Amino acid sequence: MRYRLIALDVDGTLLDDQHELAPETIDTIREVVTQGTEIVLCTGRAPLSTIPLMERMGLTGYVISHNGAATVDAATREIVHQYQVDVRDLEPYIDYCRDNGIHFDVNTAFGLYVDQLEGLKLEVRSMYEAFLMEPLQLPLWADLSEPLVKFTAFASMERLDEVYRDWSRWEQPFNMLRSGDFFIDLMHKQASKGEALHQLALRRGIASDEIMAIGNYYNDLSMLTYAGKGIAMANSPEEVRLAADEVTLSNNEQGVRHALIKHCLS
CATH class of the missing domain: 3.40.50.1000 (HAD superfamily/HAD-like)
Structure with missing residues (x-):
């Protein structure tokens, strides 16, 4: 056909x-x-x-x-x-990443924001360059003018295996998935x-x-x-x-x- x-x-x-x-x-x-x-x-x-x-x-x-x-x-x-993500639901995941040294970013449809723009590791900058993305400094939630659609954690495969196991034990408000060996994405349930x-x-x-x-x-x-x-x-x-x-x-x-x-x- x-x-x-x-x-x-x-x-x-x-x-x-x-x-x-x-x-x-x-x-x-x-x-x-x-x-x-x-x-x-x-x-x-x-x-x-x-x-x-x-x-x-x-x-x-x-x-x-x-x-x-x-x-x-x-x-x-x-x-x-x-599909818009509720930023309040992201807070435990952000705290986890900060406490465990896991790099993360949050995304609007067209924007990508990181927690600490200064001092990004070389492998992180190289990853963004490979995907043609220019990261911006994450502002206060109230200063974001567009809806968030995705949260991404980035680390080695072994570290992300641990993160995925930990987060799988939580009551999950998101569609959580491995979008690659080095990425976990959180999005709206639908x-x-x-x-x-x-x-x-x-x-x-x-x-x-x-x-x-x-x-x-x-x-x-x-x-x-x-x-x-x-x-x-x-x-x-x-x-x-x-x-x-x-x-x-x-x-x-x-x-x-x-x-x-x-x-x-x-």
């Missing part, structure tokens, strides 16, 4: 391990678009680090950012849907890639069985199971591969291109 909408995760899926986008994959995506299929990047990234990829591929349309917490029109940068994709599909008049989703990590599970065709990358954890309808090649082998040729251009 012809899929009307294809949701693509970015890191570990569309991009290889060096955060590069293969020219051959771009060409294949453009060919799919000429058939009338809509491409939506569905990522844990912020809009400002996702829209440039859309522009590089010559695409317009929507990006589902912050793991589903904010959906943005890539051309106009209008926020078409977002916010997820799958739910954001569902809301966008309703807006576009597209049924779930007309949607293909391709992803590689735990934060992609909701969209892989919502879409009519959910495809996991070969570099996905076993749980993600088992939840998908099929598995394509890895992100370092242009697995997205392989899946698009198989299902959209054959």
Whole structure:
């Protein structure tokens, strides 16, 4: 069948391990678009680090950012849907991070704020540079002019395993998920890639069985199971591969291109 909408995760899926986008994959995506299929990047990234990829591929349309917490029109940068986080619920998590030396940031749809801008560690600054983000100093809650949509903790995989175990024992007001080996995200309970994709599909008049989703990590599970065709990358954890309808090649082998040729251009 012809899929009307294809949701693509970015890191570990569309991009290889060096955060590069293969020219051959771009060409294949453009060919799919000429058939009338809509491409939506569905990522844990912020809009400002996702829209440039859309522009590089010559695409317009929507990006589902912050793991589903904010959906943005890539051309106009209008926020078409977002889930707001209650800042009061974040306080215990912020205290935990401060007490245990865990770096964290809080995000509006377009802004990223850190606790201590001065003295950021080199690996933290390098991480933000890799994601095309410029951190700002976290102001007082009352001075934030836009809703918060996501809280992210950043540390080594081993430290985050400990953090995740600790926070899992708490009464959880958030959708808490591992969005990568080095990240834990906290969002509104209803916010997820799958739910954001569902809301966008309703807006576009597209049924779930007309949607293909391709992803590689735990934060992609909701969209892989919502879409009519959910495809996991070969570099996905076993749980993600088992939840998908099929598995394509890895992100370092242009697995997205392989899946698009198989299902959209054959």
